[in-house]
Amino acid sequence: MFYNFTTTSNVYRSFDKTEQAILALNMTGGYQTGSTKSYWLNDEEGLCEFCGAKDGRYHRMFECSETQFIRDKHPKAIETLCSCRPGWVYLPIAHEHEDVPLLRLIQNTRTFPQVSEAVVSDNSSHLTFWTDGACKYPTDKQARMSAWAVIQDTCDNDDTRESFAENIQNLEVSQVGLRCAATGLTAGKQSAGRSELSAIVAACKISKQTGEHVTMDVHTDAQYACNVVANIVQPSYGYKPHKCANFDLVSMLQQLWSPNFRILKVKAHRKLEELGPIDSLLDKWGIIANHVADQTAGLALQRDTDDVHQITHAICEFNQKEHVALKEVLSYYLELNKYRIKYNQQKKSVTIQHSHTENGGGHEIQNDDGENTLSPYQIAFQAMVEWNPPNFRPFFLDALCDKVRDACSLGSNITFLVWEWLKLLQWPDDSENYVVDATVNLGISYFELLINFQVCTNYVLPVPVNPGDRYTTYVHYFSDEGYLLPKSTRSVNNQVCAFEKLIRQIENLSKTSVLPKFTNNRKKPCLSLSRLGFDAKVAGLPCRPILRRTNETMTQVEKYLACLKGVPKLDEPFTEYVGEPLIPFLDFEEFEPKQRANKAEVLRRFNKRQ
Numbered sequence: 001m002f003y004n005f006t007t008t009s010n011v012y013r014s015f016d017k018t019e020q021a022i023l024a025l026n027m028t029g030g031y032q033t034g035s036t037k038s039y040w041l042n043d044e045e046g047l048c049e050f051c052g053a054k055d056g057r058y059h060r061m062f063e064c065s066e067t068q069f070i071r072d073k074h075p076k077a078i079e080t081l082c083s084c085r086p087g088w089v090y091l092p093i094a095h096e097h098e099d100v101p102l103l104r105l106i107q108n109t110r111t112f113p114q115v116s117e118a119v120v121s122d123n124s125s126h127l128t129f130w131t132d133g134a135c136k137y138p139t140d141k142q143a144r145m146s147a148w149a150v151i152q153d154t155c156d157n158d159d160t161r162e163s164f165a166e167n168i169q170n171l172e173v174s175q176v177g178l179r180c181a182a183t184g185l186t187a188g189k190q191s192a193g194r195s196e197l198s199a200i201v202a203a204c205k206i207s208k209q210t211g212e213h214v215t216m217d218v219h220t221d222a223q224y225a226c227n228v229v230a231n232i233v234q235p236s237y238g239y240k241p242h243k244c245a246n247f248d249l250v251s252m253l254q255q256l257w258s259p260n261f262r263i264l265k266v267k268a269h270r271k272l273e274e275l276g277p278i279d280s281l282l283d284k285w286g287i288i289a290n291h292v293a294d295q296t297a298g299l300a301l302q303r304d305t306d307d308v309h310q311i312t313h314a315i316c317e318f319n320q321k322e323h324v325a326l327k328e329v330l331s332y333y334l335e336l337n338k339y340r341i342k343y344n345q346q347k348k349s350v351t352i353q354h355s356h357t358e359n360g361g362g363h364e365i366q367n368d369d370g371e372n373t374l375s376p377y378q379i380a381f382q383a384m385v386e387w388n389p390p391n392f393r394p395f396f397l398d399a400l401c402d403k404v405r406d407a408c409s410l411g412s413n414i415t416f417l418v419w420e421w422l423k424l425l426q427w428p429d430d431s432e433n434y435v436v437d438a439t440v441n442l443g444i445s446y447f448e449l450l451i452n453f454q455v456c457t458n459y460v461l462p463v464p465v466n467p468g469d470r471y472t473t474y475v476h477y478f479s480d481e482g483y484l485l486p487k488s489t490r491s492v493n494n495q496v497c498a499f500e501k502l503i504r505q506i507e508n509l510s511k512t513s514v515l516p517k518f519t520n521n522r523k524k525p526c527l528s529l530s531r532l533g534f535d536a537k538v539a540g541l542p543c544r545p546i547l548r549r550t551n552e553t554m555t556q557v558e559k560y561l562a563c564l565k566g567v568p569k570l571d572e573p574f575t576e577y578v579g580e581p582l583i584p585f586l587d588f589e590e591f592e593p594k595q596r597a598n599k600a601e602v603l604r605r606f607n608k609r610q
Contacts, residue, residue: 001095001096001098002095002096002100002101003093003094003095003096004093004094004095004096004097004142004319004322005093005094006141006142007094007319007322007323007326008092008093008094008326010323011094011323011326011327011330012024012027012330014327015330015334016465016481017465017466017473018465018475018481018484018485019334019484021484021485021486022334022337022338022341022484023330023333023334023337025337026092026333026334026337027091027092027093031337031340033046033055033056033057033059033060034046034047034048034049034054034055034056035054035055035056036056048060048064048066049343050064050065050066050067050343051064051065051066057089057090058089060336061081061089061336062078062081062082067336067339070332070335070336070339071332073335074328074331074332074335076325076328077328077329077331077332078332080325080328080329081329084325085325085329088326088329092326092329092330092333094319094322094323094326095322096142097142097314097315097318097319099311099314099315100142100315102311103142103143103308103311103312103315106308107186107187107188107189107190108187108188110185110186110187110188111187112184112187112198112201112202112252113182113184113202115150115181115182115202115205115206115209116181116182116206116209117206117209117210118152118181118206118207118209118210118214119152119154119179120210120211120214121156124156125211125213125214125215126214126215126216126217127152127206127207127210127214127215127216127217128152128153128155128216128217128218128219129150129151129152129153129181129203129206129216129217129218129219130150130151130153130178130218130219130220130289130290130292130293131148131149131150131151131196131199131200131202131203131218131219131220131225131293132148132149132196132199132220132221132222132290132293132294132296132297133146133147133148133149133186133192133193133194133195133196133198133199133222133297134146134147134148134149134195134294134297134298134300134301135190135191135192135195135301136301136312137312137316138192140315140316140319142315142319143312143313143315143316143319144190144191144312145185145186145190145301145304145308145309145312146185146186146190146191146192146194146195146301147183147184147185147186147195147297147298147300147301147303147304148183148184148186148195148196148198148199148202148297148300149180149182149183149199149293149296149297149299149300150180150181150182150183150199150202150203150206150293151178151179151180151181151289151292151293151296152178152179152180152181152206153177153178153289154177154178154179155177158282160177161177161281161282161285162280162281162282162285164176164177164285165281165282165284165285165288166281168284168288169272171271171272171287171288171291175288175289175292178288178289178292180296181202181203181206182202182203182206183296183297183299183300183303184198184202184300185300185301185303185304186198188248189246192222193222193224193225193245193246194246194249195297196220196222196224196225197222197224197225197228197246197249197250197253198249199220199225199293199297200218200220200225200228200229200253200263201249201252201253201256203216203218204216204218204253204256204257204258204261205256207258207261208256208258213260214260215260215261216258216260216261216262217261217262217263217264218261218262218263218264219263219264219265219266219286219289219290220263220264220265220266221265221266221267221268221269221290223265225263226263226265228244228250228253229253229257229263231244232250232253232254232257233257241254266286266290267290268290268294269290269291269294270287270290271287272284272287274287275287338480338484341483341484342480342483376531377531377532377533380442380528380531380532381532381554381558383440383442384442384528384544384550384554385550385551385554386550387544387546387547387550388546389428389441389546391428391429392426392427392428392429392545392546393426393427393429394423394424394425394426394427395422395425395426395427395431395513395514395515395516396422396423396512396513396514397423398512400415400416400419400420400510401510403599403603404506404509404510404603405419405588406588406589406591406596406599407509407596407599407600407602407603408502408505408506408509408596408600409472409502409505409593409596409597409600410461410462410474410498410502411462411474411590411596412588412589412590412591413585413586413587413588413590414459414461414462414502415502415506416586416588417453417457417459417583417585418453418499418502418503418506419506419514420583421452421453421456421457421582421583422503422514422515424456424547424548424582424583425545425546425547426545426546427516427543427545428516428543431516431517431518431543432516432517432518432519432520433520434518434520434521434543435520435521436518436521436524436542436543438524438525438527438542441542441543441544442526442527442528442531442544443524443525443526443527443528443540443541443542443543443544444526444528444540444541444543444544444545445496445526445528445529445538445539445540446496446499446500446538446539446540447492447496447529447538447540447557447570448528448529448540448553448554448557449499449540450492450495450496450499451553451556451557451560452547452548452549452550452553453499454556454574454577455549455552455553455556455577455579456548456549456581456582456583457581457582457583457585458577458578458579458581459585460477460478460495460574461477461495461498461499461502462474462475462476462477462482463475463477463482463485463489463490463494463495464489465481465485467489470597471592471593471594471597472593473593474593477490477495477574478576487571487573488571490573490574491570491571491572491573492560492570492571492572492573492574493569493570493571495574496538496539496570500539503515505600508604508607509600509603509604509607511607511610515541516541516543518541518542518543521542521543522542524542525537525542526538526539526540526541526542528540528544529557529561532557532558532561533561534561534564534568535568536568536569538570548582549579549582552579556577559575560572560574560575563575
């Protein structure tokens with residue numbers, strides 16, 4: 001039994017990018033069961049975290065009582081896994097029909113048919129052909145069949161064509177002035193483009209056999225065939241025929257093509273009813289001739305043997321059933337994985353401790369007299385909570401321009417919330433000349449600023465579904481789609497980087513400074529997190545502003561640092577904060593990523609001209 005990777009890929013791509021990431025891990029063994037872990041982890045018992053039974057793939061799919069409600073929603077998937085495709089428990093990849101190799105053998109052993117001379121009148125050495133291809137099961141690569149036809153226009157001149165066209169009112173009756181010059185079944189790989197190219201090759205062969213000095217016009221509705229001929233006549237930069245598709249046919253066409261030949265592109269599948277008042281009788285003749293070529297190619301396709309038709313029909317039907325069955329099974333796997341991920345997220349949030357367990361954060365210590373006193377972490381925590389120096393004011397109070405709001409990459413609503421939140425921060429009156437005393441002013445990290453933003457708005461930044469793409473799509477951090485993204489994508493470290501970039505983007509697009517630069521204090525470090533026991537270097541500002549809801553902010557900061565358990569990396573995701581927001585959510589219209597990028601480019605060019 002061989003695998004059908006095309007069907008598997010089509011099913012896989014029918015899910016969105018977040019779901020694809022989950023299924024990719026499932027299909028490649030990324031989700032290890034407890035039984036598997038027990039082979040290489042000494043402290044792993046290999047039991048199901050839900051019901052305590054032996055945890056294996058079969059148990060997860062069919063036995064676990066905790067997920068029975070999911071199985072009840074997917075009876076067809078369970079039936080497929082139990083009866084037809086038990087191997088999909090381990091490797092969910094679509095199977096290939098057993099007759100696919102036979103069909104390929106039949107098609108690959110076909111040769112290009114012999115063609116005869118064209119019918120030429122005594123007073124003419126010019127040939128006109130209309131070509132077309134036909135394809136059965138075009139969306140199924142394994143079952144696809146194709147054929148082609150070449151129709152010769154035997155009319156001597158345009159007056160004759162107009163005369164014939166004027167009297168024709170029905171495309172389905174036999175047409176005079178047009179004769180079938182050649183037809184054939186496509187040899188080798190089956191595709192619509194290959195059948196169209198085969199028809200052009202046949203037309204060239206007919207012309208060559210008719211005479212060396214014959215001129216020819218060949219009409220086709222295939223842009224692909226026109227592009228191939230254009231590259232033969234005048235190769236584009238970097239064009240390499242031996243690396244292009246259908247090299248055998250392209251090579252034949254390259255040898256046959258002559259300066260006496262022309263290829264003309266026509267519209268496909270037009271009807272007589274589509275003719276307008278400005279269309280001529282020659283336009284009508286073109287519709288008639290193209291229709292005859294299309295119908296003849298379809299008849300050529302029917303000439304294949306009954307056995308081949310039966311095989312292709314069976315393959316197509318089999319692949320459709322495989323597609324439906326695999327889609328049902330992967331949907332079942334997806335729901336199982338979503339449930340397990342949500343469970344683990346909830347379990348993790350419950351176990352986060354409020355204080356530092358290894359660094360002594362949040363604990364009182366005893367002095368030599370046995371009296372309780374505050375630890376250095378508590379002293380720093382208390383100092384940051386009570387930070388309220390005089391002569392601090394909001395840095396700016398401008399309103400946000402709608403064009404800037406809609407152009408920022410993270411969306412209109414988040415941009416508006418960040419702008420309004422920045423106006424709540426209070427900084428020294430003369431920030432350029434302000435001298436920071438690091439003994440009392442510990443500065444502030446972008447991490448703390450982001451936590452304060454969350455506390456004041458109940459929002460964190462959205463997370464990217466397709467990071468690295470030109471146009472990035474984002475989802476809400478605490479949405480179902482957000483929870484299903486990889487942990488690294490949801491890490492606070494990534495959020496802090498995105499937060500800093502968003503602030504810089506707002507400044508660039510609005511031409512407004514939203515944070516003071518502290519020019520005289522640039523080399524002074526931000527000490528706030530190190531005083532709380534976090535030793536790694538962090539990005540921040542040397543001067544600490546006056547924050548709204550300082551106590552709640554620092555409590556959330558301490559909670560997060562506690563969950564790191566001494567690891568000096570902001571790799572854990574956020575926990576949700578629920579409070580009364582200081583800034584109302586106005587629910588602005590959100591634009592598509594490409595639209596936001598275009599709006600940003602327009603603003604940048606406008607700002608550059610100012």
